[in-house]
Amino acid sequence: xxxxxxxxxxxxxxxxxxxxxxxxxxxxxxxxxxxxxxxxxxxxxxxxxxxxxxxxxxxxxxxxxxxxxxxxxxxxxxxxxxxxxxxxxxxxxxxxxxxxxxxxxxxxxxxxxxxxxxxxxxxxxxxxxxxxxxxxxxxxxxxxxxxxxxxxxxxxxxxxxxxxxxxxxxxxxxx
Amino acid sequence: xxxxxxxxxxxxxxxxxxxxxxxxxxxxxxxxxxxxxxxxxxxxxxxxxxxxxxxxxxxxxxxxxxxxxxxxxxxxxxxxxxxxxxxxxxxxxxxxxxxxxxxxxxxxxxxx
Amino acid sequence: xxxxxxxxxxxxxxxxxxxxxxxxxxxxxxxxxxxxxxxxxxxxxxxxxxxxxxxxxxxxxxxxxxxxxxxxxxxxxxxxxxxxxxxxxxxxxxxxxxxxxxxxxxxxxxxxxxxxxxxxxxxxxxxxxxxxxxxxxxxxxxxxxxxxxxxxxxxxxxxxxxxxxxxxxxxxxxxxxxxxxxxxxxxxxxxxxxxxxxxxxxxxxxxxxxxxxxxxxxxxxxxxxxxxxxxxxxxxxxxxxxxxxxxxxxxxxxxxxxxxxxxxxxxxxxxxxxxxxxxxxxxxxxxxxxxxxxxxxxxxxxxxxxxxxxxxxxxxxxxxxxxxxxxxxxxxxxxxxxxxxxxxxxxxxxxxxxxxxxxxxxxxxxxxxxxxxxxxxxxxxxxxxxxxxxxxxxxxxxxxxxxxxxxxxxxxxxx
Numbered sequence: 032x033x034x035x036x037x038x039x040x041x042x043x044x045x046x047x048x049x050x051x052x053x054x055x056x057x058x059x060x061x062x063x064x065x066x067x068x069x070x071x072x073x074x075x076x077x078x079x080x081x082x083x084x085x086x087x088x089x090x091x092x093x094x095x096x097x098x099x100x101x102x103x104x105x106x107x108x109x110x111x112x113x114x115x116x117x118x119x120x121x122x123x124x125x126x127x128x129x130x131x132x133x134x135x136x137x138x139x140x141x142x143x144x145x146x147x148x149x150x151x152x153x154x155x156x157x158x159x160x161x162x163x164x165x166x167x168x169x170x171x172x173x174x175x176x177x178x179x180x181x182x183x184x185x186x187x188x189x190x191x192x193x194x195x196x197x198x199x200x201x202x203x204x205x206x
Numbered sequence: 207x208x209x210x211x212x213x214x215x216x217x218x219x220x221x222x223x224x225x226x227x228x229x230x231x232x233x234x235x236x237x238x239x240x241x242x243x244x245x246x247x248x249x250x251x252x253x254x255x256x257x258x259x260x261x262x263x264x265x266x267x268x269x270x271x272x273x274x275x276x277x278x279x280x281x282x283x284x285x286x287x288x289x290x291x292x293x294x295x296x297x298x299x300x301x302x303x304x305x306x307x308x309x310x311x312x313x314x315x316x317x318x
Numbered sequence: 319x320x321x322x323x324x325x326x327x328x329x330x331x332x333x334x335x336x337x338x339x340x341x342x343x344x345x346x347x348x349x350x351x352x353x354x355x356x357x358x359x360x361x362x363x364x365x366x367x368x369x370x371x372x373x374x375x376x377x378x379x380x381x382x383x384x385x386x387x388x389x390x391x392x393x394x395x396x397x398x399x400x401x402x403x404x405x406x407x408x409x410x411x412x413x414x415x416x417x418x419x420x421x422x423x424x425x426x427x428x429x430x431x432x433x434x435x436x437x438x439x440x441x442x443x444x445x446x447x448x449x450x451x452x453x454x455x456x457x458x459x460x461x462x463x464x465x466x467x468x469x470x471x472x473x474x475x476x477x478x479x480x481x482x483x484x485x486x487x488x489x490x491x492x493x494x495x496x497x498x499x500x501x502x503x504x505x506x507x508x509x510x511x512x513x514x515x516x517x518x519x520x521x522x523x524x525x526x527x528x529x530x531x532x533x534x535x536x537x538x539x540x541x542x543x544x545x546x547x548x549x550x551x552x553x554x555x556x557x558x559x560x561x562x563x564x565x566x567x568x569x570x571x572x573x574x575x576x577x578x579x580x581x582x583x584x585x586x587x588x589x590x591x592x593x594x595x596x597x598x599x600x601x602x603x604x605x606x607x608x609x610x611x612x613x614x615x616x617x618x619x620x621x622x623x624x625x626x627x628x629x630x631x632x633x634x635x636x637x638x639x640x641x642x643x644x645x646x647x648x649x650x651x652x653x654x655x656x657x658x659x660x661x662x663x664x665x666x667x668x669x670x671x672x673x674x675x676x677x678x679x680x681x682x683x684x685x686x687x688x689x690x691x692x693x694x695x696x697x698x699x700x701x702x703x704x705x706x707x708x709x710x711x712x713x714x715x716x717x718x719x720x721x722x723x724x725x726x727x728x729x730x731x732x733x
Contacts, residue, residue, distance in 0.1 A: 038208055039208070042208055042212060046216050049216060049220055050216070050219055050220065050223070053219075053220050053223040053224065053243050054223060056223075056227065056239055056240075056243060057223055057224075057226050057227035057230070057231070057236075057240065057243075062233060062235060062236060063403075063406075063459060064403075064406075065236060065239060066239065067406065067456075069239050069242065069243070070452070072220070072243065072246070073242075073246065076220075076246045076249065076250060079213065079216075079250055079253070079254075080253055082208075083213070083253045083254055083256075083257040084257055085253050085256075085257070085277055085280070086436065086437065086438050087277075087438050087441070088249075088253060088277060088280055088281070088284075089438075090438045090441035090442050090444075090445050091281070091284060091441065091445075092249075092284075093445035093446070093448070093449075094441060094444055094445040094448060095284055095287075095288060096242070096246075096284075096287075097445075097448065097449070097452065098444075098445060098448025098449075098451065098452075098481075099288065099448075099478070100242065100287065100288060100291045101452075102448075102451065102452065102455060102474060102478065103291055103292070103295055104235060104238065104239060104291070104295065105455055105459075106295075106474070107235055107295040107298055107299060108235055109459070109467070109471070110299060110302070111235070111298060111299065111302040111308045122230060122231070122232045122311060124229065124230070125229070125230035127229070128225075128226050128228075128229030128230035129226055129230065131225070131226075131229060132222040132223070132225045132226035132229070133222070135221075135222050135225060136218055136219055136221075136222035139218040139221075139222075140215055140218060140219075143211050143214050143215055143218065144211070147209065147210075147211040166274075166277070167437055167438065167498070169274050170274050170277050170278065170281070172274075173274035173275075173277075173278050174278060174281065179274070179278070180274075180278045183278075183282060184282075187282050187285040187286070188285070190285065190286070190289055191285050191288060191289050193289075194288075194289030194290075194292050194293050195289075195292055197292075197293055197296070198292040198293050198295070198296035199296070201293070201296040201297060201300050202295075202296035202299045202300055204303070
């Protein structure tokens with residue numbers, strides 16, 4: 032078994048997860064199923080993070096996205112619908128949306144393909160999943176280093192705090 | 207050996223799928239799911255660029271340390287995504303409670 | 319293993335794959351085999367607590383009782399309710415067991431036996447643990463049953479809430495060991511963390527107990543209130559998978575407590591190179607000891623009410639865990655263990671040399687930090703329990719109930 036082939040195989044597997052899950056999310060008429068497809072897609076993205084030597088982000092992806100965000104979404108679905116039944120149809124302008132999405136992708140893909148010729152940095156190859164140094168430690172330091180991202184980090188935590196308080200205030204029932 | 211382009215194309219495709227969901231779905235929760243997909247596409251790109259162009263802390267650009275820029279930005283995207291979902295779903299539930307609907311088009315009082 | 323195969327003339331890549339697959343199978347079946355034994359153990363234990371003998375008909379000491387149960391469950395009719403979401407309904411039990419078994423991948427059984435020593439091991443197990451939450455949600459939704467859905471709602475609300483103190487208390491060993499790898503956490507415990515940060519250990523244990531849904535937190539499947547909760551529609555082998563999943567989970571939390579707070583495979587020279595098996599047995603002994611405690615709790619404590627459970631979490635455990643994390647963060651900083659200096663001190667001899675030869679140089683290196691943190695933790699614990707006591711008194715006086723300790727009450731009755 033060639034290592035080259037193995038890498039492409041794993042990459043292809045996760046791609047199928049991501050794209051298949053994504054298509055399932057947007058097309059399935061049952062919202063609950065859409066959320067399940069979303070989970071598959073997010074798993075694929077976590078796999079990509081592992082391939083890209085970012086295990087911390089992969090773990091956070093599963094923990095935050097699948098463990099919290101999707102569960103929250105499913106909660107919202109359950110709270111705002113009657114059990115089962117009730118199928119959704121796409122809205123009246125779905126055709127424009129489809130065309131728009133396809134055109135956007137075509138432009139992006141064309142740009143990428145045109146750009147990745149010859150000496151382009153886009154064709155630089157890196158051995159996948161080889162952890163460069165202590166990437167977790169580096170990430171931790173980067174987030175609290177005064178010369179790097181400590182300010183955005185604090186702002187982000189404030190944003191999260193404000194969002195949580197806001198969410199509670201919005202969603203609570205009037206007493 | 208995978209080229210960077212491969213990851214970027216998957217990211218672009220996922221982004222467009224998410225965009226379609228935002229444009230075509232009627233249910234507000236489904237629209238939120240589309241936004242999640244788009245954010246994930248962005249994250250794939252951020253991490254892929256980090257991995258291929260500036261791995262390791264040593265990398266600098268214009269005198270600034272950018273070694274962990276990609277991963278740090280991805281972490282911030284997580285934070286923003288979590289905040290966005292929390293507020294978004296709170297809004298959806300609040301609207302449902304007042305108007306008995308979660309269809310985005312039906313919530314159009316501001317238009318009149 | 320892989321080297322052995324390569325040496326015997328296999329293709330290196332193929333050998334690697336075969337070895338990894340085999341390792342995964344062994345790890346996974348360890349959990350499944352253990353569950354057969356632990357169900358028997360639990361029934362026997364419950365029997366003794368309730369003054370019965372427990373299973374004693376099938377095999378010596380009723381050891382084969384579980385096999386009889388499996389046979390019964392296998393031959394039962396497998397019912398899928400009408401209107402159920404079929405694929406999701408069938409997938410949920412698989413996810414429930416797989417999510418738990420996947421935790422075994424990062425557990426270090428001794429210094430060498432570990433499925434995958436991830437540098438994000440702690441995060442990994444929290445992440446994988448959240449899959450079990452998802453399984454409950456899927457089961458509750460797809461059964462198309464009001465009780466199942468109610469049970470799932472309850473379970474998810476409880477599980478998500480208790481994840482907060484769990485992660486906050488998990489951060490403490492990570493902080494002390496300076497690594498998220500389970501193996502490094504074990505290696506950092508020359509003094510077991512339960513003696514350094516007992517409050518964290520307690521919070522972790524309690525919140526994990528809630529995650530499993532063991533008594534006193536077993537409202538997820540409170541028979542008297544919501545019949546059986548999320549798995550009400552499941553029968554036969556699918557029900558057995560939820561059941562087995564719960565039992566494996568109950569043991570996994572014991573292993574995790576042992577690894578993170580009780581020093582894992584360390585102790586009495588266990589787990590050093592050359593004593594691999596002893597290290598494994600050490601970990602198992604510690605885990606079984608914790609498990610015995612879990613069983614004791616299950617058989618003696620009554621179920622608490624759901625609002626009490628949530629209030630206990632948000633008003634007590636989370637603040638306590640936060641304060642504890644802050645205290646540890648500030649106090650641990652000046653006392654980072656200096657292993658090299660401790661080695662030198664031991665080499666000098668004297669009292670330090672004597673202690674060092676008995677407990678190892680790591681013990682001396684970690685001693686100052688351990689003492690400071692232990693004192694801080696004990697103070698914190700006393701303050702917290704006093705506050706809880708005051709709160710209880712206030713509540714009782716509001717209700718007009720007089721607090722009488724149960725022991726004194728019986729004494730007065732006999733007067």
